[in-house]
Amino acid sequence: MAAKTKQHLKTHFELTREYLDELIENIEADKEVEVFNMIKDLHAADIAEIYDELNIDQARFIYLMLDNEKAADVVIELEEDDRRRFLDAIPVDKIARQFIDNMDSDDAADILGELSNEKVEEIISHIGNVEQASAILDLLKYDEDTAGGLMGTELVSVNENWSLVTCIKEIRKQAVNIDEIYYVYVTDNDNILRGTLSLKRLLLANSAAKVKNISNSDVISVKTDTPSEEVANVMNKYDLVTLPVVDPIGRLKGRITIDDVVDVIREEAEKDYQLVSGITADHEPFDNVWRVTRARLPWLFIGLVGGVLGASVIGNYEDQLRLHPEMAFFIPLIAAMAGNVGVQSSSIIVQGLANNSIGLDSSGRKLLNELGVALINGLILSGAIFIYNYFIRDSFALTITVSVSLLSVVLFASMFGTFIPLALNRFQVDPAVATGPFITTLNDIMGLFVYLMIGRLMYGVF
Amino acid sequence: MAAKTKQHLKTHFELTREYLDELIENIEADKEVEVFNMIKDLHAADIAEIYDELNIDQARFIYLMLDNEKAADVVIELEEDDRRRFLDAIPVDKIARQFIDNMDSDDAADILGELSNEKVEEIISHIGNVEQASAILDLLKYDEDTAGGLMGTELVSVNENWSLVTCIKEIRKQAVNIDEIYYVYVTDNDNILRGTLSLKRLLLANSAAKVKNISNSDVISVKTDTPSEEVANVMNKYDLVTLPVVDPIGRLKGRITIDDVVDVIREEAEKDYQLVSGITADHEPFDNVWRVTRARLPWLFIGLVGGVLGASVIGNYEDQLRLHPEMAFFIPLIAAMAGNVGVQSSSIIVQGLANNSIGLDSSGRKLLNELGVALINGLILSGAIFIYNYFIRDSFALTITVSVSLLSVVLFASMFGTFIPLALNRFQVDPAVATGPFITTLNDIMGLFVYLMIGRLMYGVF
Numbered sequence: 016m017a018a019k020t021k022q023h024l025k026t027h028f029e030l031t032r033e034y035l036d037e038l039i040e041n042i043e044a045d046k047e048v049e050v051f052n053m054i055k056d057l058h059a060a061d062i063a064e065i066y067d068e069l070n071i072d073q074a075r076f077i078y079l080m081l082d083n084e085k086a087a088d089v090v091i092e093l094e095e096d097d098r099r100r101f102l103d104a105i106p107v108d109k110i111a112r113q114f115i116d117n118m119d120s121d122d123a124a125d126i127l128g129e130l131s132n133e134k135v136e137e138i139i140s141h142i143g144n145v146e147q148a149s150a151i152l153d154l155l156k157y158d159e160d161t162a163g164g165l166m167g168t169e170l171v172s173v174n175e176n177w178s179l180v181t182c183i184k185e186i187r188k189q190a191v192n193i194d195e196i197y198y199v200y201v202t203d204n205d206n207i208l209r210g211t212l213s214l215k216r217l218l219l220a221n222s223a224a225k226v227k228n229i230s231n232s233d234v235i236s237v238k239t240d241t242p243s244e245e246v247a248n249v250m251n252k253y254d255l256v257t258l259p260v261v262d263p264i265g266r267l268k269g270r271i272t273i274d275d276v277v278d279v280i281r282e283e284a285e286k287d288y289q290l291v292s293g294i295t296a297d298h299e300p301f302d303n304v305w306r307v308t309r310a311r312l313p314w315l316f317i318g319l320v321g322g323v324l325g326a327s328v329i330g331n332y333e334d335q336l337r338l339h340p341e342m343a344f345f346i347p348l349i350a351a352m353a354g355n356v357g358v359q360s361s362s363i364i365v366q367g368l369a370n371n372s373i374g375l376d377s378s379g380r381k382l383l384n385e386l387g388v389a390l391i392n393g394l395i396l397s398g399a400i401f402i403y404n405y406f407i408r409d410s411f412a413l414t415i416t417v418s419v420s421l422l423s424v425v426l427f428a429s430m431f432g433t434f435i436p437l438a439l440n441r442f443q444v445d446p447a448v449a450t451g452p453f454i455t456t457l458n459d460i461m462g463l464f465v466y467l468m469i470g471r472l473m474y475g476v477f
Numbered sequence: 478m479a480a481k482t483k484q485h486l487k488t489h490f491e492l493t494r495e496y497l498d499e500l501i502e503n504i505e506a507d508k509e510v511e512v513f514n515m516i517k518d519l520h521a522a523d524i525a526e527i528y529d530e531l532n533i534d535q536a537r538f539i540y541l542m543l544d545n546e547k548a549a550d551v552v553i554e555l556e557e558d559d560r561r562r563f564l565d566a567i568p569v570d571k572i573a574r575q576f577i578d579n580m581d582s583d584d585a586a587d588i589l590g591e592l593s594n595e596k597v598e599e600i601i602s603h604i605g606n607v608e609q610a611s612a613i614l615d616l617l618k619y620d621e622d623t624a625g626g627l628m629g630t631e632l633v634s635v636n637e638n639w640s641l642v643t644c645i646k647e648i649r650k651q652a653v654n655i656d657e658i659y660y661v662y663v664t665d666n667d668n669i670l671r672g673t674l675s676l677k678r679l680l681l682a683n684s685a686a687k688v689k690n691i692s693n694s695d696v697i698s699v700k701t702d703t704p705s706e707e708v709a710n711v712m713n714k715y716d717l718v719t720l721p722v723v724d725p726i727g728r729l730k731g732r733i734t735i736d737d738v739v740d741v742i743r744e745e746a747e748k749d750y751q752l753v754s755g756i757t758a759d760h761e762p763f764d765n766v767w768r769v770t771r772a773r774l775p776w777l778f779i780g781l782v783g784g785v786l787g788a789s790v791i792g793n794y795e796d797q798l799r800l801h802p803e804m805a806f807f808i809p810l811i812a813a814m815a816g817n818v819g820v821q822s823s824s825i826i827v828q829g830l831a832n833n834s835i836g837l838d839s840s841g842r843k844l845l846n847e848l849g850v851a852l853i854n855g856l857i858l859s860g861a862i863f864i865y866n867y868f869i870r871d872s873f874a875l876t877i878t879v880s881v882s883l884l885s886v887v888l889f890a891s892m893f894g895t896f897i898p899l900a901l902n903r904f905q906v907d908p909a910v911a912t913g914p915f916i917t918t919l920n921d922i923m924g925l926f927v928y929l930m931i932g933r934l935m936y937g938v939f
Binding site for chain 2: 358
């Protein structure tokens with residue numbers, strides 16, 4: 016562990032075209048020393064980023080140069096697709112001994128969770144360390160979207176009845192197998208979680224102290240079946256770096272670290288973002304064509320069906336349109352505004368529900384608030400279009416129709432957008448499905464209906 | 478710090494209507510003991526959540542019961558609006574001595590950054606601890622969206638030339654003022670960052686060792702002017718809990734902790750989510766009406782202008798519509814599909830750019846990939862609408878027009894949606910502005926144009 020002084024100002028690595036071209040050139044020319052020098056100081060996450068850009072033979076060239084621990088870290092950092100491709104090219108006993116044996120139990124369980132059952136059994140039968148194998152099997156039982164699915168079993172725990180001297184001896188013993196320790200957990204004789212011992216307190220404590228007396232009993236924990244979204248909210252709310260996980264009677268089963276939860280937060284945010292954009296299933300920017308198609312087509316079909324319904328609505332007013340074809344001019348404007356307003360209202364509610372910022376008082380007063388916003392926006396917008404049409408268009412009936420229906424449509428769309436996600440949430444349906452194409456389509460049809468009906472009325476009057 | 482055994486199974490607090498009603502009742506009845514018992518075991522974040530639901534007098538009733546450190550923690554956890562309201566009701570010298578003095582420098586700087594310059598000066602002049610005051614003044618100089626704006630100055634650092642014994646003595650001294658230590662930073666005589674010392678290694682090390690020999694020199698750091706988005710990406714990529722911040726010549730200036738970065742990640746995700754939904758400026762679900770209006774109206778105006786332009790496009794085809802009013806039926810369908818496809822394509826690009834997952838090869842091949850998806854989706858959708866219209870509609874010209882233009886519009890919209898954010902990104906404009914209403918409006922107009930043009934052609938032929 017001698018200090019490598021020339022690295023003292025190391026910042027993070029950024030993958031460039033030039034670097035990659037040089038690397039590939041060296042790999043193709045079989046220049047092992049050059050390749051090794053290019054990658055030897057890189058973090059596993061950087062090597063994973065490079066793997067993404069290489070073909071399987073080039074990736075294997077690099078993989079053969081890595082020690083087992085680094086190779087395992089790289090596998091953890093790969094994108095799911097790349098990992099599957101990569102692991103398919105490697106014999107199961109190597110996967111077990113080189114990768115799984117060198118991973119934290121939670122990472123190992125995550126990766127095995129992506130593979131077929133037979134392959135998992137085969138791999139586990141090849142794991143050298145029995146303790147690791149049984150920890151992984153335990154973890155695989157939990158739903159991946161719960162605290163049990165997120166947690167790892169690598170932790171340091173001490174008995175509350177120990178003396179500080181025994182405690183430190185024990186910590187040293189347990190710590191050898193663990194990457195990093197931030198907290199030491201304190202349990203009683205039945206392995207029930209009783210508190211935490213921060214390393215700071217351990218350093219500052221008088222060596223005559225007992226564990227019980229220097230531990231902090233104010234420990235927040237979650238159960239193995241706590242949903243991961245709730246885990247993320249708890250860790251975020253209380254600014255926690257690790258969170259202990261207990262079983263129904265309070266026995267310590269594992270710990271969740273913040274880096275896993277950051278991934279949950281990112282994934283949740285991405286899921287909501289994709290839903291509002293009309294994309295289901297988690298898909299990366301350039302997944303394969305079929306996967307992308309599958310993620311998008313259902314939403315486009317909702318739009319198509321909405322369009323067909325819209326066509327029937329307009330169809331009922333065919334004679335009206337034959338007489339006043341100028342009414343068709345503003346169909347896109349009304350539909351677009353209905354869609355935009357609906358998405359604005361629904362997405363802010365969905366976001367508020369997702370990050371728990373709506374608070375207790377989610378009904379009456381707040382719907383009124385939203386209605387107030389819609390009224391102001393609606394009045395401004397319909398005023399603007401009134402002035403424009405008044406000077407540009409010949410038909411006063413059209414001018415009145417567009418303004419009155421725009422105001423009505425903004426009010427309706429905002430009510431639908433607010434109410435529908437709140438209602439879905441009350442009935443335990445993920446409110447995020449009500450954003451994007453769904454709310455847009457619904458509001459489009461509503462908008463057309465309102466516009467054409469008001470048009471018929473107004474052309475009768477003016 | 479005696480163990481409070483009755484709390485050993487504490488899970489996180491959830492605010493209920495019943496709890497809140499009881500609390501408010503007790504506050505209004507001036508029952509200090511009851512109120513104290515209700516709040517005494519709560520975490521600062523929970524009390525902040527309760528504050529959100531109270532009026533200023535009720536909040537003050539609770540605040541007077543808290544010790545200074547807890548009161549300061551509660552202020553940190555409040556929503557920005559509530560905090561401003563709350564701090565306005567408290568004299569500046571109390572703000573300085575009760576709150577700012579008891580906060581980490583980064584939290585103090587964040588909160589002062591929200592106040593007016595005069596108020597900040599006044600508060601700082603009342604801070605008792607000179608070191609804290611100057612640390613805060615230093616931090617206030619940095620842009621809040623950079624590593625300097627995120628970092629705190631509370632850290633433990635040791636000299637690489639020290640012996641382990643001196644080192645531990647020094648750590649004990651420095652640690653007293655710091656909430657939690659995860660890493661100890663190692664610097665040279667010029668305060669240049671040379672490495673880290675994990676507490677694990679400190680516990681495991683032989684007491685005869687020198688700091689230099691047990692420290693890890695592979696330390697990733699950022700500069701004070703590194704943008705916070707990049708900080709978040711680095712911490713996420715390398716799974717870091719803390720990240721040291723250095724000045725241009727490598728001197729250690731502070732450290733960023735993961736909880737601050739989780740907030741950055743959430744805010745970035747919320748910003749992008751709001752942009753795709755047509756909302757600017759960070760607004761919470763139920764902000765005041767004017768703020769919400771201001772965040773939404775500009776996007777609605779884009780939609781309005783787009784609608785007006787759309788009206789002119791259709792206006793050019795007035796005679797056509799008078800002859801064939803049924804052409805108007807499918808205007809909303811074409812516009813909606815153009816909008817949906819455009820948002821799908823653009824949002825996946827924006828997301829990929831935001832989380833750096835697009836990789837190096839962002840042009841040619843990937844545009845082709847997107848075009849492939851559009852072609853498949855377009856063929857399926859236009860096939861479906863062809864079959865529907867063929868059996869339902871009398872006009873074959875209309876049937877052909879809708880199908881051909883739907884396919885063209887899907888292809889065009891997907892190209893625009895892919896290309897525009899990539900182009901904006903190349904010109905250093907935040908590509909997220911090109912999602913939502915902007916891309917929808919653009920594609921709406923394009924869709925109308927294509928539809929009506931193809932319609933004129935087809936009605937000429939069939």
